[in-house]
Amino acid sequence: MLQLADGLACFSAVFLLVLLGTRSAVWSTALTASLYLFVVLFRFPQVPASRAKQVLRPGSRLASGGVSVVAHRGGGHDAPENTIAAIRAASANGATGVELDLEFTADGIPILMHDETVDRTTNGSGPLSILHFSEISKLDAAAKHRLSDRFQGEKVPTLQEAVEECIKHQLTIYFDVKGHADEAAAALKKLYQKHPVLYNSSVVCSFEPKVIYRMRQADPEVVTALTHRPWSLSRFGDGSPRYTSAWKHLWMQVLDVLLDWAHHHLLWNLCGVSAFLLQKNYISTDIVQYWAERGVEVVAWTVNTAVEKEYYQQLLNINYITDSLREDCEPHY
Numbered sequence: 001m002l003q004l005a006d007g008l009a010c011f012s013a014v015f016l017l018v019l020l021g022t023r024s025a026v027w028s029t030a031l032t033a034s035l036y037l038f039v040v041l042f043r044f045p046q047v048p049a050s051r052a053k054q055v056l057r058p059g060s061r062l063a064s065g066g067v068s069v070v071a072h073r074g075g076g077h078d079a080p081e082n083t084i085a086a087i088r089a090a091s092a093n094g095a096t097g098v099e100l101d102l103e104f105t106a107d108g109i110p111i112l113m114h115d116e117t118v119d120r121t122t123n124g125s126g127p128l129s130i131l132h133f134s135e136i137s138k139l140d141a142a143a144k145h146r147l148s149d150r151f152q153g154e155k156v157p158t159l160q161e162a163v164e165e166c167i168k169h170q171l172t173i174y175f176d177v178k179g180h181a182d183e184a185a186a187a188l189k190k191l192y193q194k195h196p197v198l199y200n201s202s203v204v205c206s207f208e209p210k211v212i213y214r215m216r217q218a219d220p221e222v223v224t225a226l227t228h229r230p231w232s233l234s235r236f237g238d239g240s241p242r243y244t245s246a247w248k249h250l251w252m253q254v255l256d257v258l259l260d261w262a263h264h265h266l267l268w269n270l271c272g273v274s275a276f277l278l279q280k281n282y283i284s285t286d287i288v289q290y291w292a293e294r295g296v297e298v299v300a301w302t303v304n305t306a307v308e309k310e311y312y313q314q315l316l317n318i319n320y321i322t323d324s325l326r327e328d329c330e331p332h333y
Helices: 004-022 025-042 049-056 084-092 159-168 181-194 196-200 209-218 246-271 285-292 306-315
Strands: 069-072 097-104 110-112 172-177 202-206 224-228 275-279 297-301 319-322
Touching (some): 025 246, 049 196, 049 202, 049 297, 084 097, 084 159, 097 159, 097 181, 110 159, 110 181, 159 181, 159 196, 172 181, 181 196, 181 209, 202 209, 202 275, 209 246, 224 246, 285 297
Parallel strands (some): 069 097, 097 172, 202 224, 275 297, 297 319
């Protein structure tokens, strides 16, 4: 069932909003009851806490304090992001796991890529939606990296290749799904069936609740997480506004408040997530405690300096995602 505090907060707010809009206690009661029934009938329970802990805090490769250190995109500062070289470097540098971005080529091949185009990280150009894997496989994934000379010729790997490399190095995998909910769920389900070890060594995460819900529908045994950055609809990661129009900015701020409320009181429960990946600037002891009471682990991103790492590791005792396991590097939002 729903957490009592969350249930009261969530459905009381819905009741009041509907009451203000309709001025009808009957309609307010009916709509609130319908929402409650929907959540009860269609929510997914969390996977057993023991298995979630095995994934999020495995017995080996943990940092001091017993926390997991996860290499963002494989550790994009230390090696070309989302490549086999990055996975190997992360393992060599002592990472507990890697966060890898899942995207699809025009011919439906699941690959590792963060952006919707290949321009930023390779020597190619164009959106993934029009590029076939045969074309992408010829690109140099290290072309734009600061250590391009060292990693020259590194290829864009398929999801299958990356997973096999991670299993070989016994790394926990954070699958970051950008979209394509149905395609991603199908591709990941196939991988989990082929490599059952993933049930105890990986987590599927996304900014989009639809992706996580679809993944739980496809395979309810998979450990999942929601990713969130407050004010993401109205502001960029550095805090600057996304829109010049004051009215549009205000409207997006309203939507940001609603989205944040939904994450904290409704979406996590509907999807049955085991972890909450939160932008580092919004994490405090109260936030960690709030989610711990709900059986959800907080994971900080992206933590790129030694001082920050000590704070999240020693004081908050939570897992964190970083661009480098070797040195301090530029902030990433």
